[in-house]
Amino acid sequence: VKGLLISATLIGTAIAANPSLIPWPSRIALGQDRLVIDSGFSVVVDAQDPRLALAVTRFVARLSRQTGIPIQEAFGPISGRVSLTIHCAAPASGYPKLGDDESYQLEVSAAGATLTAPISTGVLRGLETLAQLVEAGPDGFFLPGVTIDDKPRFPWRGLMLDVSRHWMPVPVVERNLDAMAAVKMNVFHWHLSDDQGFRVESKRFPKLQQLGSDGHFYTQAEIRQVIDYARDRGIRVIPEFDIPGHATSWLVGYPQLGSAPGPYQIERNWGIFKPTLDPTRETTYTFLEAFLAEMTALFPDPYFHIGGDEIDETQWKASGRIQAFAKKHGFKTSPDLHSYFNRRIQAILKKHGKIMIGWDEILHDGIEPSAVIQSWRGKDSLAEAAKKGYRGILSSGYYLDHLNTAAFHYQNDPGEDPGGHILGGEACMWTEYVDTETVDSRIWPRAAAVAERLWSPADVRDIAAFHGRLIPVSRSLDWVGVQHRSNYAPMLDRIAGNSEEAAIRTVADAVEPFGIDIRQAARHYSSSTPLNRLVDAARPESESIAELEQLARAGQKPGQNNDQLRATFTLWTLGPEFISQDNYLLAEVASVARDLAEVGAIGLQILDQMKSGNAATENWIIEKKQLLDKLEQPRAEVRLAAVRPVRDLLDGMSRSPGLAVSH
Amino acid sequence: VKGLLISATLIGTAIAANPSLIPWPSRIALGQDRLVIDSGFSVVVDAQDPRLALAVTRFVARLSRQTGIPIQEAFGPISGRVSLTIHCAAPASGYPKLGDDESYQLEVSAAGATLTAPISTGVLRGLETLAQLVEAGPDGFFLPGVTIDDKPRFPWRGLMLDVSRHWMPVPVVERNLDAMAAVKMNVFHWHLSDDQGFRVESKRFPKLQQLGSDGHFYTQAEIRQVIDYARDRGIRVIPEFDIPGHATSWLVGYPQLGSAPGPYQIERNWGIFKPTLDPTRETTYTFLEAFLAEMTALFPDPYFHIGGDEIDETQWKASGRIQAFAKKHGFKTSPDLHSYFNRRIQAILKKHGKIMIGWDEILHDGIEPSAVIQSWRGKDSLAEAAKKGYRGILSSGYYLDHLNTAAFHYQNDPGEDPGGHILGGEACMWTEYVDTETVDSRIWPRAAAVAERLWSPADVRDIAAFHGRLIPVSRSLDWVGVQHRSNYAPMLDRIAGNSEEAAIRTVADAVEPFGIDIRQAARHYSSSTPLNRLVDAARPESESIAELEQLARAGQKPGQNNDQLRATFTLWTLGPEFISQDNYLLAEVASVARDLAEVGAIGLQILDQMKSGNAATENWIIEKKQLLDKLEQPRAEVRLAAVRPVRDLLDGMSRSPGLAVSH
Secondary structure, three states: OOOEEEEHHHOOHHHHOOOOOOOOOOEEEEEEEEEEOOOOOOEEEEOOOHHHHHHHHHHHHHHHHHHOOOOOOOOOOOOOOOOEEEEEEEOOOOOOOOOOOOOEEEEEEOOEEEEEEEEHHHHHHHHHHHHHHOEEEOOEEEEEEEEEEEOOOOOEEEEEEEOOOOOOOHHHHHHHHHHHHHOOOOEEEEEEEEOOEEOEOOOOOOHHHHHHOOOOOEOHHHHHHHHHHHHHOOOEEEEEEOOOOOOHHHHHHOHHHEOOOOOOOOOOEOOOOOOOEOOOOHHHHHHHHHHHHHHHHHOOOOEEEOOOOOOOOHHHHHOHHHHHHHHHHOOOOHHHHHHHHHHHHHHHHHHOOOEEEEEHHHOOOOOOOOOEEEEOOOHHHHHHHHHOOOEEEEOOOOEHHHOOOHHHHHOOOOOOOOOOOEEEEEEEEOOOOOOOOOHHHHHOOOHHHHHHHHHOOOOOOOHHHHHHHHHHHHHHHHHHOOOOOOOHHHHHHHHHOOOOHHHHHHHHHOEEEOOHHHHHHHOOOEOOOOOOOHHHHOOOOOHHHHHHHHHHHHOOOOOOOOHHHHHHHHHHHHHHHHOOOOOHHHHHHHHHHHHHHHHHHHHHHHHHHHHHOOOOEHHHHHHHHHHHHHHOOOEOOEEEOOHHHHHHHHHHHHHOHHHOOEO | OOOEEEEHHHOOHHHHOOOOOOOOOOEEEEEEEEEEOOOOOOEEEEOOOHHHHHHHHHHHHHHHHHHOOOOOOOOOOOOOOOOEEEEEEEOOOOOOOOOOOOOEEEEEEOOEEEEEEEEHHHHHHHHHHHHHHOEEEOOEEEEEEEEEEEOOOOOEEEEEEEOOOOOOOHHHHHHHHHHHHHOOOOEEEEEEEEOOEEOEOOOOOOHHHHHHOOOOOEOHHHHHHHHHHHHHOOOEEEEEEOOOOOOHHHHHHOHHHEOOOOOOOOOOEOOOOOOOEOOOOHHHHHHHHHHHHHHHHHOOOOEEEOOOOOOOOHHHHHOHHHHHHHHHHOOOOHHHHHHHHHHHHHHHHHHOOOEEEEEHHHOOOOOOOOOEEEEOOOHHHHHHHHHOOOEEEEOOOOEHHHOOOHHHHHOOOOOOOOOOOEEEEEEEEOOOOOOOOOHHHHHOOOHHHHHHHHHOOOOOOOHHHHHHHHHHHHHHHHHHOOOOOOOHHHHHHHHHOOOOHHHHHHHHHOEEEOOHHHHHHHOOOEOOOOOOOHHHHOOOOOHHHHHHHHHHHHOOOOOOOOHHHHHHHHHHHHHHHHOOOOOHHHHHHHHHHHHHHHHHHHHHHHHHHHHHOOOOEHHHHHHHHHHHHHHOOOEOOEEEOOHHHHHHHHHHHHHOHHHOOEO
16 A cells, blocks of 8 residues: 555544544555445455444445445355455454453555454444544545554543433434544443432332333333443443432332432432432342342443442431441541441442442442442542552543543543553533533534543644544434434524524524523523523534634734634624514623624734734733633523634734834 | 414514524414423323324423423323323324325413324324424423424325335434434335345345345344334335336346346436336236245235336337237337337236326326336326326426425425326435435435425425525434535535645535436446546535625625625635645545635635725726636536625625626
């Protein structure tokens, strides 16, 4: 294969933007020729694993969807041209395992593509690379010539989804598994119980789901269906039952497990709550022993998550009986008691062949060294766990519900780990402020930054190059099934009512939602609060504002044509005229539209000033900056991202020699 | 209930726009108060039909989706407030019948809503009305106070879907059944076989689907699933097996049925083709007798469609044996032979308890009067059929694949019919130029015009009022499940590649696709031609251009602020700068963008002229009009709808006394 071999360290922006692969492979060399994709695309699979046939069928269906070309699936020995040949020496184990070989080699040339992997998991990863390689060219769709030799940096690359705060039915889970597979994530961490809902059918203790879920739970058949679905995509499923805190929903049906008498109600609010399992009663362990016997049989993965975060000690402190127990056993603090509970649970899990995982609060002396620590409060706990000999996974810095930028997550590295204690990391989607309609746009595309951080070599860290690849990958994820882009219009439609869609969209494109901190401070939210407002429809990072920022930075040169910026700023100034306020969803949009109109007016003033050729005074610039700072303050739980390109223009004015500041 | 009783004849634009109901009810009176919708919304059903529980569950789920409020379903005797009470004297028949009573009465006030119907079909219709009544107000969502007494004008209100030219899997059918139900359509006409594919599993003659479908067919279990799905929504399912023409796909597996020897291949092109069943051999009827015995048992509806359109007589004329048969029986023309075939088929269907329907070519002497004629070639055939005593349904003027406007279909009335021969009509979606991705946007929202024409009183015909209601109803259909709006962004994403999404969207918003006539003339299409270009993504009627037209008409007054038009025209002029041409999808967009830039430039010149306060010369106006006419010519199979608002400005200029034309 012709072409230049590029090691990961040499990737520049220009090359990285094309092809648009996420995660970027360990080694990649671009060739000069192309493999044309047409309706005769054919595949030969030289392998034993029947799951590969399913994977190839999915790949071909996606190719059809992505190119619009109806491609007949073609398997087995074929006369004539073979587009893609797959070699795989051995099938994967029935269910994916931590540390499975995920490597693959891919060669594409005009003559055809060859995908080779030691086990079928690598084929799955390579097919996703192939799908991302598809490009439209002057004569139609094609795969660029390329040689790839790829394998992951970390073996644990996960997404945690909270299905307790807001219920997420099976189709939501499945479409997100498809998106995970597209960026080569391999662990689905399923947060199945919390104060607000117990989401799994227990046949042994049916009141868990009957009284603890409002009827929104997965049957065991559905759990098995999701596990199979994930397995087919090379994704492990780790269940989490969060104990002993975050356990209100358990206590509605089984109040005798609580540290206080009850009765208990399903929690409808967000926060940390008092109901906690009683760690001192043997009956608690009898119950958990039977419950975990059932659940460890349901979930095949050897790792089992017990939560263990945010224990509120109120009930423990208030109970004379619990305090007497603690004293008798020499437990001085609530964490000591928590540690006792964890050791008991670890023993039960061990009996059922499972390895315990927990949030970093479980890290106490006495926990057996097999335990895995999931670090969420800070990276230090990951290092601390490793020092003590525990394995760990990083989630601090990967909380998607904080609505940080993709770049923020991208720069958050688990660190080098010669001892092999750092298994990888997990992006976490807590769902207080998302529902089935908005969850996709809060996970995607930003989780792809975590996916690349955990798969690609540590020295793949050029943010501009990553952004260049992220836009096309984000677009393609909608064809995989998640609705982070396609759901935007229907949500804006609902807000628009009888108003003009374009005006509403102009505002929504110009703002970005704030995350959990600002939202919980802004108003009282509960599980029945509709999540249908501007803040919910707007996307965490506005692509159109990012484009305007590029224009603004380019537009600082004197003599530059700034008509696009001028037209956009003009539309911003006109928004309020076209937005009625006759409903509560629109009233809020109208208020943001008024602020946006101010930003637009400032932008037009700056463009006029630039066009005049006269230098602006320092005071004039300072005044504008102060106005922009004020307009950037949170309102309606959104940030006016529109401020950024206008400030870019202003910054350019201060710097530009042609527009030197005079007094 | 307070409020003014409005008969259908008195509806004005202002009232019709609010509430946004399609179809508009027979009688409606608006009240003054409102029924608030919150998470405690509850329903009591006083009826026996178990299907009503399913319908209410769907209604509540839709209410949740539409309002973002998680509503718990509440059935049966409830303490406390009841939001909606449903009275229904009798269940519907198991399977919906032509002429079923679909009437219902609805009362909404602050105290609650009451829905009453003689049979449960009316409840289904009333629930759709309720869902359309939902509005967002200053304090949240509500149902406006209203009294409605409603029933349909015609008993047959259908949608025909061709699943042969492009395969439409079950989910596509089901989401369109949901949308049909939302606008009270009650017949799903399933065009199941044609030259390009035979789409039903036959157990008796399995080579039909095995060799005639490329593997894309419905199993009998899937057929039953769709029938049940439709039945639950009060929709009848009419199968169509198109014979004796349009029958190539039958002959691939069973060439002995053909009028010429064969062998036959599945047809990959569009048009009228020669392969035709042999009407002269008894073995043809033996086959059809057995086949129809199987299919009439599978489909419960008493009406059965045999197609019968567009017979190409080449094979018949070329066969000495067929000609000898015709001569022996005294058949002078191919239509005589066709008529003989139809009489034989009618007899077979009658034996199985079915009533024959066919396209208007079947209208010949000798067909029994029970037959129903579907008029597609012109309204005359409907009148002619009625005169001869046949019942008929209108499809001429309701062909959605022609991409006419909603207004065009809305004005196409089946006519008054004192004799009861006109049963109603059907919108027809032929799928040469649509696939699973684009079919929804070619059916919706325009089919809603047909739905209203066939349900509402004949004197409900104010187009402006209809358009005012159509926009919100179109928006709400996406929440029902069809993807005519949500699919727009993903399709534009694919075209955009690495280009700026906003620039692509600007072009797509400014154009409208042409229908079958222009497309088939523009280039060669076959079943493997990708339908992923600008013409496929663009929507039949651009809402944003309609908004600009309103602005342009309002903006003709001197002194009017035309900043929005100016900003939009400016963006049009800038498009080409931001659209790369590095792929074949974009190259086409770029060429349209250059024309759009010209339209924008003319628009800016007109605005400058208007702003100057000087009158334009007649020549100047004529020159601009000629330029616009040229720019409106078809290119890339789309129409530059953007021309319309610019022409509106120009027309206003000629008329405006303040801008009188001077020479």
